[in-house]
Amino acid sequence: MPCLFLLIGACAEQTDPKIAFELGDYETSFRLWQEMAEMGNAEAQNYLGIQYYLGLGVERNYSQAVKWYEQAAKKGHPDAQRNYGVMYQYGIGVPQDYYNAYIWYYAASQQGNEKAKRHLEILASNKLSPNQQMHAKLEANKFILDPGKRFMSHDTYIDKNLIY
Numbered sequence: 284m285p286c287l288f289l290l291i292g293a294c295a296e297q298t299d300p301k302i303a304f305e306l307g308d309y310e311t312s313f314r315l316w317q318e319m320a321e322m323g324n325a326e327a328q329n330y331l332g333i334q335y336y337l338g339l340g341v342e343r344n345y346s347q348a349v350k351w352y353e354q355a356a357k358k359g360h361p362d363a364q365r366n367y368g369v370m371y372q373y374g375i376g377v378p379q380d381y382y383n384a385y386i387w388y389y390a391a392s393q394q395g396n397e398k399a400k401r402h403l404e405i406l407a408s409n410k411l412s413p414n415q416q417m418h419a420k421l422e423a424n425k426f427i428l429d430p431g432k433r434f435m436s437h438d439t440y441i442d443k444n445l446i447y
Contacts, residue, residue: 323358369384
């Protein structure tokens with residue numbers, strides 16, 4: 284009887300998109316993630332971006348990958364922010380733009396994405412001036428969910444109405 288149960292369980296269609304993805308059933312995971320992504324789920328949007336980027340269960344499409352990464356990144360999803368930064372750093376599906384890459388890597392790194400921190404170091408070492416980095420960090424604040432992890436520059440403490 285246990286063998287029969289295993290056979291039935293193995294034949295049942297997967298309803299968890301992450302498990303389907305991990306098992307290599309990319310068509311099923313894509314369909315399930317898409318339903319969730321269209322309802323605004325950031326994790327699902329990131330996974331759709333991954334599947335479009337790699338061509339898993341769907342034809343490879345960098346424009347669609349960018350679309351889904353962007354939606355999840357703007358909601359504060361750190362893995363999507365890192366993925367979106369990669370697209371900008373290397374000009375995949377978007378024009379190459381180190382400033383925008385830095386924005387997304389910074390947001391992701393402040394929310395714990397270690398891979399994004401390594402990308403930041405590369406961009407900071409020879410692609411952006413310190414002033415550009417500061418402005419990018421300020422821009423990234425909009426996408427960092429925890430206010431305590433946002434960048435604070437000396438300008439953020441100044442009440443500009445008192446200057447004039």
